[in-house]
Structure formats: structure tokens, C-alpha cells
Amino acid sequence: MVPHLVTALTGPLLDLEKKILAATPAIERWFRLEWQEHTPPFYCSVDLRNAGFKLAPVDTNLFPGGFNNLATETLPLAVQAAMAAIEKYCPDARNLLLIPERHTRNTFYLQNVATLVKVLRQTGLNVRLGSLSEEIKTATPIQLSDGSTLMLEPLIRSPNGRRLGLKNFDPCTILLNNDLSAGIPPILENLHEQNLLPALHAGWAVRRKSNHFAAYDDVVKKFAKLINVDPWMLNPYFSKCGQIDFNTEEGTECLMSSVDTLLAKIRKKYKEYGIKLKPFVIVKADAGTYGMGIMTVHDANELKDLNRKQRNKMAMIKEGLEVRDVILQEGVPTFENINDAVAEPVVYMIDRYVVGGFYRIHAERGIDENLNAPGSQFVPLAFSQQHTLPDYQAKPGTTAPNRFYMYGVVARLALVAASIEMEKTDPNPEIY
Numbered sequence: 563m564v565p566h567l568v569t570a571l572t573g574p575l576l577d578l579e580k581k582i583l584a585a586t587p588a589i590e591r592w593f594r595l596e597w598q599e600h601t602p603p604f605y606c607s608v609d610l611r612n613a614g615f616k617l618a619p620v621d622t623n624l625f626p627g628g629f630n631n632l633a634t635e636t637l638p639l640a641v642q643a644a645m646a647a648i649e650k651y652c653p654d655a656r657n658l659l660l661i662p663e664r665h666t667r668n669t670f671y672l673q674n675v676a677t678l679v680k681v682l683r684q685t686g687l688n689v690r691l692g693s694l695s696e697e698i699k700t701a702t703p704i705q706l707s708d709g710s711t712l713m714l715e716p717l718i719r720s721p722n723g724r725r726l727g728l729k730n731f732d733p734c735t736i737l738l739n740n741d742l743s744a745g746i747p748p749i750l751e752n753l754h755e756q757n758l759l760p761a762l763h764a765g766w767a768v769r770r771k772s773n774h775f776a777a778y779d780d781v782v783k784k785f786a787k788l789i790n791v792d793p794w795m796l797n798p799y800f801s802k803c804g805q806i807d808f809n810t811e812e813g814t815e816c817l818m819s820s821v822d823t824l825l826a827k828i829r830k831k832y833k834e835y836g837i838k839l840k841p842f843v844i845v846k847a848d849a850g851t852y853g854m855g856i857m858t859v860h861d862a863n864e865l866k867d868l869n870r871k872q873r874n875k876m877a878m879i880k881e882g883l884e885v886r887d888v889i890l891q892e893g894v895p896t897f898e899n900i901n902d903a904v905a906e907p908v909v910y911m912i913d914r915y916v917v918g919g920f921y922r923i924h925a926e927r928g929i930d931e932n933l934n935a936p937g938s939q940f941v942p943l944a945f946s947q948q949h950t951l952p953d954y955q956a957k958p959g960t961t962a963p964n965r966f967y968m969y970g971v972v973a974r975l976a977l978v979a980a981s982i983e984m985e986k987t988d989p990n991p992e993i994y
Contacts (some may be wrong), residue, residue: 566907575614578795582968589964592788593914593974600981602914604647604737608973609922609934610907611894614836615768618798618894619976620844620936622774624764626910627663628920629681630673633942636918637677641684643912648685651736651757658687659733661724663740664695667713669707676885678768690716690731694740694747706799717749724754733761736864742767743850762983763987766849771889773987778979784928785975794970798892802848806888808868808876817845818862820890825862833920842930845876847885855885856928856932858893895929900941906933907943911971916970919943943969 582589594846608619609628632640648655660682661825664676675691682689693702693714715728721801726749727733735757738750742765750762763769779797786793793850801820806813821843828841847855855876859865876885898905903925910918921941924933 569786575612575617575795578617578791579964579968581789581791582971583964586967588772588788589785590764590973592785593978596978600978600985602977602981603764603984605910606910606977606980607908607910607919608976610969610972611896611907612898612907615835616795616894617634617678618789619778619972620798620894620906621771622778622976622980623741624760624769624980625739627671627674627739628908628940629677629910630670631920631940631942632677632910632918633920634951636942637681639915640912640917641912643915644681644916645685646911646915648687648711651759655734657686657733657735658689659692659728659731659736660689661692661694661717661721661736661738661740664693664744666704667697669855672706672712673706673708674711675739676712679712682737686839688731690715690728690733691801692728692736693725694749702712704751719749723752725756726750726753737768738765741765741824755839761984761988762982762990768829768987770802770848770887770982772848774976774979775800775889775891775981777983777986778976781975781979782980794831796975798894800889800891801826801889802889806886808885815867817865817888817890819900819985821845821859821862821865824890824892839895842895844891844893844932845888846891846932848887848889851886854932855888858930858932860930875987893930896933897929899923901925903939904931904933905941909943909969911977914977916972916973919969919973962993 568937603624607623609621611620679689691714698714698716702714737759745767746762782793782797803816815858825841842860896906898902900923903923905921905923908919908922920943922933922938924938927933
């Protein structure tokens with residue numbers, strides 16, 4: 563499904579689509595060369611925003627939790643990509659241990675786990691689920707809404723402490739679908755002879771969004787030079803502030819100054835391209851997910867007048883963690899909508915391959931607001947193989963395949979940035 567674009571694809575984005583389609587051979591070669599230098603994350607999802615005048619990633623998740631929202635016809639692509647990924651780490655792999663989030667009452671998330679298990683089992687692996695929850699002391703069946711069952715089991719370290727597995731189950735590879743917001747559990751540390759994917763420093767206990775977008779900034783400059791476009795067309799401006807305390811108002815001056823600076827940069831670009839919109843900035847926790855700790859700011863003075871509810875919302879994120887560092891990001895409005903609800907595409911990748919995606923839609927949110935919030939819904943993207951092949955003969959801005967190809971290109975730029983980010987922040991860089 564392709565959503566209705568309220569404003570016609572004209573001007574900058576049409577020019578961008580033309581250049582991307584014309585440069586497809588060079589673009590695909592560029593990606594191949596990048597993957598000779600860098601190792602992609604095992605999997606990744608990227609939230610995009612299509613403003614009509616720019617197409618940019620606004621978040622990159624290394625522990626994607628929405629595989630159940632992908633179109634069923636795209637799952638064979640996911641199986642093939644997972645096979646390629648597993649072969650890199652453990653060519654003779656027989657057993658894979660999947661470690662999900664602790665919460666077992668979120669039925670939507672559990673459906674994601676079930677879909678992941680289905681994909682991984684079709685690669686020829688024995689897949690079992692190990693839980694980090696202290697409440698799971700024996701094999702515990704979890705009933706899903708569709709009538710199926712997931713079996714969660716307690717994690718066990720081997721007698722010599724070097725390996726992690728389950729009772730009578732010794733995996734070659736351990737795949738985390740837990741973003742480690744609550745910290746790195748000791749049971750996952752100091753493993754030997756096993757591949758832990760993603761690496762521990764990919765978790766939110768360590769990872770920072772500002773590091774990712776710094777890497778993305780470098781990647782997109784190289785790519786923009788390749789296809790001769792303004793990097794801003796693909797890239798949101800950003801900055802960061804530390805030592806923030808929303809409850810005591812500590813750090814407010816840094817926030818206000820940074821918002822003013824970002825808004826001035828955006829206004830300059832809007833003037834350059836004749837964009838008649840009011841710019842805005844998104845302030846969000848520099849670590850964390852689930853759409854928590856996010857606010858929209860149109861004027862720096864708004865930060866002086868936050869009410870208690872707004873401060874509480876920004877002060878805490880998942881697992882009750884206190885927000886001390888924030889990233890300030892250029893707001894990218896979305897002009898796509900489905901059934902009068904604003905929409906944003908989310909692209910899913912395994913290894914270096916696009917395997918599907920969906921539109922996140924929210925009927926109660928505006929074009930300048932975070933859509934990853936209670937009340938959001940999901941419409942699968944038609945990312946099956948026949949739909950991702952661009953149509954070079956089509957008039958720009960008129961076909962779904964061309965737009966989906968653009969989505970895939972920008973998402974893969976974020977994927978390259980994530981691989982570089984992981985290299986630069988790795989506490990054991992000698993392995994690269």
C-alpha cells in the first residue's frame with residue numbers, strides 16, 4: 563500500500579528521486595564496497611520521515627521489535643537474509659538462543675518474538691528462548707493471542723562459566739531481542755566461543771543516538787557527493803546536551819541555546835529551498851526506545867514553561883531510567899497519510915538486505931509529532947521482491963516501486979552508519 567501524499571512530490575524530492583534512480587548502478591556498487599569495509603548489524607529497523615522536500619531517518623533500532631507487522635509475503639526474504647547473516651558468524655550453526663525482552667504481557671511484542679522464531683527456524687536452526695527475567699525459573703509456556711505458545715526457559719552458564727545456554731541446549735549463536743535498557747546483566751558478560759548478536763555495547767545501557775547520527779552525518783556526506791545532492795536532503799541536523807534534569811530544570815540553558823541554533827540552521831535551509839513551513843526541533847532521550855522521552859519544540863521559550871506532566875514525561879524512559887542526556891534533532895514533518903492518519907515508513911533489514919517494512923500511523927498525532935506512541939497502528943509495506951525493483955521508465959513521483967527503492971536506500975545508509983557507530987564505540991576494537 564502507498565499512502566496518499568498530501569503535497570505533490572515536487573521540487574527537491576523529485577530531483578532527489580531522479581538522481582537516485584539514475585545512479586542506481588553506482589549506488590549499489592557503493593553499498594557493496596561499504597560492506598567490504600564494515601560488518602552490518604545482524605538486524606536493524608529505521609524510522610523514516612518523508613517531508614516532500616527531504617527524506618531522512620529519525621531513529622535507528624538495533625533490536626527491532628515489530629517483525630510481526632511485516633507483510634507475510636516478505637518473510638521468505640527475511641529467511642534468506644538470516645541465512646546469510648548466520649553463515650558469517652557460525653557456518654555450521656545448529657542451535658540458536660534467542661533472548662527477548664523481559665515483559666511477557668505485551669501481546670504485540672510476543673507476536674514479534676514468534677515471527678522471529680519462525681524466520682530463524684526456517685533457516686535450519688534449532689531455536690529456543692532464554693529469559694533474563696528472574697521470575698522464569700523453569701520452562702514456562704506463554705500463550706499468544708493466536709492460540710500458539712512460546713516457551714521461555716531460564717538461562718544457564720556452563721560449569722566452566724565460559725558459555726551460555728539452556729538446559730540440554732548449547733547454542734553457537736545468541737541473538738538478543740532485548741535492548742538492555744535496564745543495564746547489562748552479568749550473565750551475558752565474558753562469553754567465550756559464542757557469538758552474541760548484537761554486541762553488548764549496542765544496548766541502550768551504553769549506546770547513544772548522538773553517536774549514531776554523527777556516524778550517519780559522515781556516511782551521508784560521502785553518499786551525497788556520489789549522487790550530487792545536498793546532504794541535508796537526506797539528513798536531519800542534530801546536537802546534544804548532557805547533565806539534564808527535567809525535574810530541577812538543570813541544563814535548561816543548554817537546551818534552549820541548542821534549540822535556537824538548530825532552528826536558525828533549519829530556517830536558513832527552508833529559505834534556500836522556498837519551504838513555507840514553521841521549523842521545529844525534536845528533543846528526546848539520547849538513549850532509549852519505545853517512543854518515550856520525546857517532545858516537539860517550535861520555540862526555545864517553550865522549554866521554560868514545561869508543566870509538571872511534561873517534565874515527568876521527559877524525565878523517565880523505559881525501565882524507569884532517568885534521562886540525563888538528550889539529543890536535539892531537526893524535526894522532519896511527514897506529509898504521508900493513510901485514511902487521514904499521518905504515517906511514517908519503517909524499514910526492516912537483516913544483515914545488509916531490506917526484508918520488509920510497514921507504515922506506522924497515528925490518527926491523533928500531527929505531522930510534527932512523534933508517531934511511536936500509544937494508539938499507533940501498522941500497515942505493512944509492499945516490500946516483496948517484485949515491488950522493490952525501481953521503474954526507470956516511470957515519471958518521477960508516480961510509482962510505488964520508486965518510492966520504496968528510495969526508502970530502502972536511505973534505510974541502508976543508516977545501516978552503514980550503525981555498523982560504523984558500533985566499530986567506533988566497541989570497547990574491544992581489536993576484533994575489527
